Amino acid sequence: AAGVIQSPRHLIKEKRETATLKCYPIPRHDTVYWYQQGPGQDPQFLISFYEKMQSDKGSIPDRFSAQQFSDYHSELNMSSLELGDSALYFCASSLGAQRPYEQYFGPGTRLTVT
């Protein structure tokens, strides 16, 4: 079965640079969630989209923005990167209306800021 796709899988950036992470949800899934996971920590919710509209917002810095496109893929844009942004970034998707909240995670993007 098709899974959530994330790209790139690994990304190395320098401080103050920008990064764009992409997420392609499972086919037919209309809801996308973004989570940030630091080393040894639990995933922290950043932001979510349902039917291309922002549906919820968590602890996402103002330096980050995200959107969901007409084909339901989503992009997380990160600017003025800081060392503390180094983490695993997961995207998860769900079939919002029929299986609310049941989320399947992508393989993650490991971001390293030097």
Added chain:
Amino acid sequence: GENVEQHPSTLSVQEGDSAVIKCTYSDSASNYFPWYKQELGKRPQLIIDIRSNVGEKKDQRIAVTLNKTAKHFSLHITETQPEDSAVYFCAASITGKLIFGQGTELSVKP
């Protein structure tokens, strides 16, 4: 906001024994409680979930129980195997976003 506490942080069992992980949540409006298994550097994998209108759910060696009155839910793994070794996260949700517990590192010794 919602807060989820998970215990224990580490759990070591012998192969074949049972393992129990417990979570409590703070917001009585939470209505969805999934459990995820995460191996080092890999994605969280949904292993079982329960909704607030159900008290117990079982899937082969894995079961989850929910006590809404006490705001507790637990994961039970029977006949543990070495491949069950991983970090397990509980989570709670009201509006879709998942609030995770701190994780339990389960080690199953052969």
